[in-house]
Amino acid sequence: QMIQLAAPKRYQKQIFRVLHLTNQSFANFLTGQFVEAFIIGTLCTIGLTVFRFPYAATIGILTGITALLPIIGAWIGGGIGALLIWVEAPEKTIWFLVFIFALQQLEGQFIYPKVVGNSIGLPGLLVLVAVVLGGGFGGVMGIIFAVPVFAILYQLLKDALDQMNRNEAQVENDSGEAIQQLAENEQIHIPEQNSVSIQQDTTAVATAVSAPAV
Numbered sequence: 001q002m003i004q005l006a007a008p009k010r011y012q013k014q015i016f017r018v019l020h021l022t023n024q025s026f027a028n029f030l031t032g033q034f035v036e037a038f039i040i041g042t043l044c045t046i047g048l049t050v051f052r053f054p055y056a057a058t059i060g061i062l063t064g065i066t067a068l069l070p071i072i073g074a075w076i077g078g079g080i081g082a083l084l085i086w087v088e089a090p091e092k093t094i095w096f097l098v099f100i101f102a103l104q105q106l107e108g109q110f111i112y113p114k115v116v117g118n119s120i121g122l123p124g125l126l127v128l129v130a131v132v133l134g135g136g137f138g139g140v141m142g143i144i145f146a147v148p149v150f151a152i153l154y155q156l157l158k159d160a161l162d163q164m165n166r167n168e169a170q171v172e173n174d175s176g177e178a179i180q181q182l183a184e185n186e187q188i189h190i191p192e193q194n195s196v197s198i199q200q201d202t203t204a205v206a207t208a209v210s211a212p213a214v
Contacts, residue, residue, distance in 0.1 A: 017159075018152070018156070025155075029144075031119050033068055036116060037065070037073070039115065040064055040067040041063055043103060044063040044064065044074075045061070051099065053092055053096055055084050055085065055088065059080075059085075063077030070144060072140060081096065113125070113127040120151040122154055126150055126154060130146040
């Protein structure tokens with residue numbers, strides 16, 4: 001109602017569209033974050049269990065929770081996990097850090113762009129661009145806002161291109177119909193002229209034949 005009162009009527013549809021995309025993008029982004037965090041926590045737990053690290057389940061759950069923070073969350077969980085392992089089995093701490101590094105690379109390069117990108121409708125490459133730019137300008141908060149904002153701009157650009165394509169198709173369709181109509185009108189008009197000419201020629205021949213010879 002505030003928008004209907006404050007904004008000009010011709011812009012209200014576009015404003016509602018942007019607000020809808022904003023709400024949808026941030027909601028889908030949070031959903032993607034939870035899914036990605038669950039995947040990372042599960043992979044971490046399985047990996048630590050297979051390699052027989054202590055506190056496998058605890059560190060896996062902790063890594064999954066901290067992974068709710070984009071990109072750097074797994075490092076935070078890994079740092080805490082390294083302290084726990086160092087207390088229990090110091091000789092395994094280095095190997096745990098190697099495992100976390102590999103898991104972080106897997107997350108940053110493949111899992112995060114794929115899962116979050118599919119969730120918000122943004123290609124994985126653009127997710128990485130948003131993460132780099134957002135992290136460079138605003139850190140973690142920059143990443144949290146950059147990815148949904150990129151998704152909104154991407155969808156608005158797609159909508160604009162789709163509208164342009166529909167307009168071009170409509171223009172071509174209208175032009176085709178106009179040309180077809182013009183051709184049909186010419187086809188109808190030309191036979192009428194020919195029939196009149198033929199009728200005049202036939203009348204002239206019949207008059208010449210019926211006229212008496214001198």
